[in-house]
Amino acid sequence: MAITVVGSVAYDSIETPAGRKDRCLGGAATYFALAASFFTDVRVIAVVGEDFGAEQEAVFHARKIDIGGIERASGKSFFWEGSYLENLNEAKTHNTELNVFASFNPKIPDAYRDSDFLFLANIDPVLQRRVREQMPDVKLVAGDTMNYWINDHRPPLLEVLKGLDILLINDTEARVLAGDKNLVKAARGVMSMGPRMLVIKHGEYGATLFHKSVEGRDSETFRAPALPLEEVVDPTGAGDSFAGGFFGYLASQPQLTPGAFRRAMFYGSVMGSYACERFGTERLEQLSRKEIDERFQVFRELTHLD
Amino acid sequence: MAITVVGSVAYDSIETPAGRKDRCLGGAATYFALAASFFTDVRVIAVVGEDFGAEQEAVFHARKIDIGGIERASGKSFFWEGSYLENLNEAKTHNTELNVFASFNPKIPDAYRDSDFLFLANIDPVLQRRVREQMPDVKLVAGDTMNYWINDHRPPLLEVLKGLDILLINDTEARVLAGDKNLVKAARGVMSMGPRMLVIKHGEYGATLFHKSVEGRDSETFRAPALPLEEVVDPTGAGDSFAGGFFGYLASQPQLTPGAFRRAMFYGSVMGSYACERFGTERLEQLSRKEIDERFQVFRELTHLD
Numbered sequence: 001m002a003i004t005v006v007g008s009v010a011y012d013s014i015e016t017p018a019g020r021k022d023r024c025l026g027g028a029a030t031y032f033a034l035a036a037s038f039f040t041d042v043r044v045i046a047v048v049g050e051d052f053g054a055e056q057e058a059v060f061h062a063r064k065i066d067i068g069g070i071e072r073a074s075g076k077s078f079f080w081e082g083s084y085l086e087n088l089n090e091a092k093t094h095n096t097e098l099n100v101f102a103s104f105n106p107k108i109p110d111a112y113r114d115s116d117f118l119f120l121a122n123i124d125p126v127l128q129r130r131v132r133e134q135m136p137d138v139k140l141v142a143g144d145t146m147n148y149w150i151n152d153h154r155p156p157l158l159e160v161l162k163g164l165d166i167l168l169i170n171d172t173e174a175r176v177l178a179g180d181k182n183l184v185k186a187a188r189g190v191m192s193m194g195p196r197m198l199v200i201k202h203g204e205y206g207a208t209l210f211h212k213s214v215e216g217r218d219s220e221t222f223r224a225p226a227l228p229l230e231e232v233v234d235p236t237g238a239g240d241s242f243a244g245g246f247f248g249y250l251a252s253q254p255q256l257t258p259g260a261f262r263r264a265m266f267y268g269s270v271m272g273s274y275a276c277e278r279f280g281t282e283r284l285e286q287l288s289r290k291e292i293d294e295r296f297q298v299f300r301e302l303t304h305l306d
Numbered sequence: 307m308a309i310t311v312v313g314s315v316a317y318d319s320i321e322t323p324a325g326r327k328d329r330c331l332g333g334a335a336t337y338f339a340l341a342a343s344f345f346t347d348v349r350v351i352a353v354v355g356e357d358f359g360a361e362q363e364a365v366f367h368a369r370k371i372d373i374g375g376i377e378r379a380s381g382k383s384f385f386w387e388g389s390y391l392e393n394l395n396e397a398k399t400h401n402t403e404l405n406v407f408a409s410f411n412p413k414i415p416d417a418y419r420d421s422d423f424l425f426l427a428n429i430d431p432v433l434q435r436r437v438r439e440q441m442p443d444v445k446l447v448a449g450d451t452m453n454y455w456i457n458d459h460r461p462p463l464l465e466v467l468k469g470l471d472i473l474l475i476n477d478t479e480a481r482v483l484a485g486d487k488n489l490v491k492a493a494r495g496v497m498s499m500g501p502r503m504l505v506i507k508h509g510e511y512g513a514t515l516f517h518k519s520v521e522g523r524d525s526e527t528f529r530a531p532a533l534p535l536e537e538v539v540d541p542t543g544a545g546d547s548f549a550g551g552f553f554g555y556l557a558s559q560p561q562l563t564p565g566a567f568r569r570a571m572f573y574g575s576v577m578g579s580y581a582c583e584r585f586g587t588e589r590l591e592q593l594s595r596k597e598i599d600e601r602f603q604v605f606r607e608l609t610h611l612d
Contacts, residue, residue, distance in 0.1 A: 184536040205511035223531045223608050230490040262611050303609050305568050
């Protein structure tokens, strides 16, 4: 089943202990779409500026991603500059230029309206909500957010959460959103705001899937590993790639069984780990489904008793 | 096969968000021995003061732990006071009184000499080495240490590492010991100092087992989960209990196959998670083998795809 994703398509300038790269293609929707495209059809809603051309379009076309919903506006594309020199798990933002995103009003192309899955990548919750309201009939809605929206744009974010089936955030974001240091209690707190499932990403330690219907400590909780990586070249987009692998795999399944969610967590970790291996989207662009399934097996061996 | 453990048997005064308890029975060798006693025969080498009496002995006797090697000295037992008010993953030490441990010279009882497994719990590496040298014929030696010894007693610690098959430490300790922030590289650095296997404990995120013979990223690496706990009453001794479950299970196995090591990692996590549920050794004292195997199954369901 097809996924529509709304989020940023952008340029990033990134510095990590492995080096520096200026103006790579980036943005949450880009990473999400590339990762999900290995599993299902993906359609992107975003806005870009005049600096987005044939070279960038080709990255999406090569993965058969529908970019009919990427609007061209006059001005420059969203731009982010950050570094991970002290801590690979947390970016230090040096500069954010919203540019064309500042006046973005997302519109859903008619060709996108039969999408069964909707992903609200990390952008202004006001925009997330506007897209959600235009697609009331989707079967499954997931979303992401970040501390900036949690801290400074809480009311519209809380409205978005009411319309989500699944929220994907990291440890710190879950704790801040729920106001509880304990991760199990924080998970319960976040799910009381709307989403019936919550994926908390632990960076190099993997991720945990919580279900609303059950208490924290039973078999409905599922923990997927991350690969211990010897060299993290660039962690930018790892969380969005996790989301793309997770949601893309779910959309490819005939039924959303508990087993499908477990495998989806593993595929999320696989895509997140690949994303870190090169700057920007480079590794995802070159990836094959065979490599994805090979790493899935590595993850199984890394964590399974037999 | 029997395990001999050398380490502290002590009193702890502990404050956590769940409350405060003064002068509980504690010490690394105590937690290790209690946890390992569910799997195999355990023999303890330690020193205690005149404040250690029949009530404390009964805790060991109830679990059929041999305390013939616990020496009684005049003076007071080792005492530690600490709190976890801000961070449940890291104790803040308020007071450490070595007392009778200051002049301890470990002696191996004859009845302990046929032990096939030796565990050097976290104490002065000079004492760890003295015990290791008196038991040259054991089949498997594992040990623990902490940042204090890594930072301020490095030369004797490096001597101990040369005689270890397995070292169990946490993330921070591995990074400090190897001088490398990357965990895979740190693991390789630590193993180049002697141990052919390394267990790095990640607190609430589980633990990873590394083997020297292989590169970081293959099937010889194994990651065991920790249980997402809703209420951590007291994390004191969780790492020692992990070590007891891990090493105790190994000692109970007819052969040390790769599968035995994987199951041992799970049993380590099980014992660590139980230790946190009550103050001091209370939960380990009341535990049953049935509960241990039930939680083993919970861990399997928490992480296994099918």
